[in-house]
Amino acid sequence: SVTIIDRELIRASGARELYEVFRLVPGMNVAKTDGNVPAVAYHGTKGRDSRRMLVMVDGRSEYLPGLARVMWNDIPVSIEDIERIEITRGPNSASYGANAMTGIINIITRDPRDETGHSAQLRAGNNGVRDGRVSTSHHWSHAAMRASASRFADDGFEEARFIDEAGDSKTLEKANLRVVFELQDEATLELLAGVSQTRQD
Numbered sequence: 401s402v403t404i405i406d407r408e409l410i411r412a413s414g415a416r417e418l419y420e421v422f423r424l425v426p427g428m429n430v431a432k433t434d435g436n437v438p439a440v441a442y443h444g445t446k447g448r449d450s451r452r453m454l455v456m457v458d459g460r461s462e463y464l465p466g467l468a469r470v471m472w473n474d475i476p477v478s479i480e481d482i483e484r485i486e487i488t489r490g491p492n493s494a495s496y497g498a499n500a501m502t503g504i505i506n507i508i509t510r511d512p513r514d515e516t517g518h519s520a521q522l523r524a525g526n527n528g529v530r531d532g533r534v535s536t537s538h539h540w541s542h543a544a545m546r547a548s549a550s551r552f553a554d555d556g557f558e559e560a561r562f563i564d565e566a567g568d569s570k571t572l573e574k575a576n577l578r579v580v581f582e583l584q585d586e587a588t589l590e591l592l593a594g595v596s597q598t599r600q601d
Contacts, residue, residue, distance in 0.1 A: 422505075574597075
């Protein structure tokens with residue numbers, strides 16, 4: 401079984417963060433563990449340690465073997481950079497190798513050749529939501545570039561009542577770059593880079 405979540409559906413869902421989108425997928429469990437740390441699991445498997453579900457961004461694995469989990473907060477892609485998400489529900493280890501026993505999630509970012517110009521977004525709301533994002537895209541004769549930087553912050557479910565009490569506020573800062581060079585007919589060279597920083601209280 402395959403589920404495709406395109407850009408229009410992501411926008412219509414109203415999701416702020418990447419992990420929230422997977423609530424639209426049948427059989428997928430989405431929750432927060434350890435305060436404000438998101439976890440995504442398929443068919444009720446152990447949510448914190450996604451050892452049997454492969455998560456990729458543009459074909460590159462985001463699984464951390466040392467922690468036996470996917471750190472959704474640290475994936476350096478904002479939800480506005482995503483073109484579509486392809487979810488294959490069921491075992492596919494024969495094609496993808498390890499960690500593909502329960503399912504595969506492939507997050508595909510927008511191609512720089514499909515957009516141009518600059519954009520800026522600001523969002524504020526309840527529970528201290530303070531989000532901002534800027535992006536730019538450029539085209540040349542045989543190349544295209546897209547770069548974006550974003551900052552997402554909120555106070556979590558509730559504020560700490562005492563000075564020494566730990567809260568669950570979160571701040572995510574991300575930057576993403578994708579460059580495509582057209583070498584010749586049906587041949588391209590791509591450069592992808594990203595960085596992220598997470599602060600939690």
